[in-house]
Amino acid sequence: MSASEGMQVLGVWVHNLKPELVELSETFALRWYGLAYLAGFIAGYYGLRWLAQKRLWVVGPEKVADFIAYAALFGVFLGGRLGYVAFYMIPENGWGYVLGNPLVIFQVWNGGMSSHGGILGLTIFTYFYARRANSSWTGVGDGLVIFAPLGIFFGRIANFINGELYGRVTSAPTGMKFPKELLGREEDFHAAMKDAVSVDPEQLDGLWNNYLSSPATGQGQLLEGVLESGRSNSAIIDAIAGYMQIRHPSQLYQALLEGFSLFAILLLLRLRFPHIGHGIITGAFFMLYATFRIIAEHFRE
Template sequence: MTDLLAYYLHDLSPHVIRFTDTFAVHWYGLAYVLGFYLTYLVMHYLARKGLSEIKPEQVADFITMVALFGVVLGGRLGYMLLYDWDHFVEAPWSLFLLNQGGMASHGGIAGVALFCLWYARKHKISWTGIGDTIVCGAPLGVFCGRIANFINGELFGRVTTVPWAMKFPTELLHEDFVVQGGTPVSLPQGIQYSPEIIGFFQTQPEGVAGLEAMLHPRHPSQLYEALGEGLFLSMILLSVRLLYPRLPHGILTGLFFILYAVARISLEFVRQPDSGSEAIMGLTRGQFFSLFMILVGAAFIAYGWYRGPVKKSVA
């Protein structure tokens, strides 16, 4: 019965607009900009309500700096250290080649935490207080990033037969394609994205139907993660912030670490592991690194519980 299902063939372009072969506006870059803007709106809203260590007029500068030094630098360094160590050792300057891709959410989170620590000491305000504010909006950036992952056809899920499964042509570029039963395919140099792969097959005798026959139906895990690690998480934390304005500093930050880790660990079970990524103690690298986030989150909550409720608004 499942063989008769017509699964959606992913054919979205990674470009918002393409001017030339080498110059284009990418959805992924736009997702970063939109994510920072949404985080700014949430932080500015909380600051105006007196629920932030940062004053409303300081939010814009803070977001600009945390985006550059926390998210981008931290995310890139985290990817090189956690997922591409051999390449980093051989060519450490590749850290700055952002156009080649490669960002890790765990590295971005660590980068933001360290930047907030520096910012708090510089301005003599509560580090955990800053954290409680930024975690309410930051998951919206994760949401935008995962949507961009979906548009790019990357970080797709494991093979499945659920009715909403999708076929991603970028599977052909995954080294596990043959292992999973796919037919070896020789693609022209330079073909990297789903629309280009589909365009290539349209020139072949079997056409797109031949392409669909080779691909496996998969979980659209990018959308699962967009909701679980992004939108829903932000809604939960923002609701707690508004319902409990005197919540001790650090509690919300701890909740973010724990809830993000739980969502990431759970959803990784339906996400295809990265090419060449070896399991650690039976877990994917994303799951393994997330375990430490639970410990960090518990430490933040214990610290906040020990310090007690916030006595007054700080903004």
């Protein structure tokens, strides 16, 4: 990221990271969010294979690849997406939105996965997997829960890069400004975007007029265009910075708590007590995850 992309306004960084790693065309791009899932699956595969080779998991090394593939499809993606639809999409938009366009359920490329749904999906998947393999359900879970936090870690980093799921207003030195908060404040959004467009009307007038004629669809496009232009013109970010509040980067807090710290504790527990009974590590995961999540909720918006 260049110096112009990481701009400081009165000593507070304004988040303006690009969510795409590589844009392959106007309609398709390689996004950090997708790479986060890929990194989680790769880490899970090699980690579980290592555990299996050391005989610290009830699943054999030769079965790890199939386990990860099915867990990714039926546990993470199916559970995570259905969880998002149930916990977020329907409450925010109503049943009519989903029933009127059922295909929206499968449009994961537009974003929208639930960590709670993913955990529930993996729990159900491991139950049926263990029954089919005639293995201990909690024994299967004991391996999975060690490396699942790495997926959470990568996912929260991707949330941060996307500038979503930001935290509460703060005066802490770790605070920063997230432009996406303007989407929930109509008057401030309008004023901020008007100021931004005045800095570079040649580049932004088209998006501004589109927003004025169709606010519902043009709002997101206008903000995206302003942020894109702001990566090469710091005056644009300066123009909108005053409309934003300083907030906790709670995504990073969660990455460290629910992600890396939870992974390290569970891995240490597995290595320190190799003959520990089935289910203890799984139980530790749920207790620690809940504890870390409660802590993180004090910082989340």
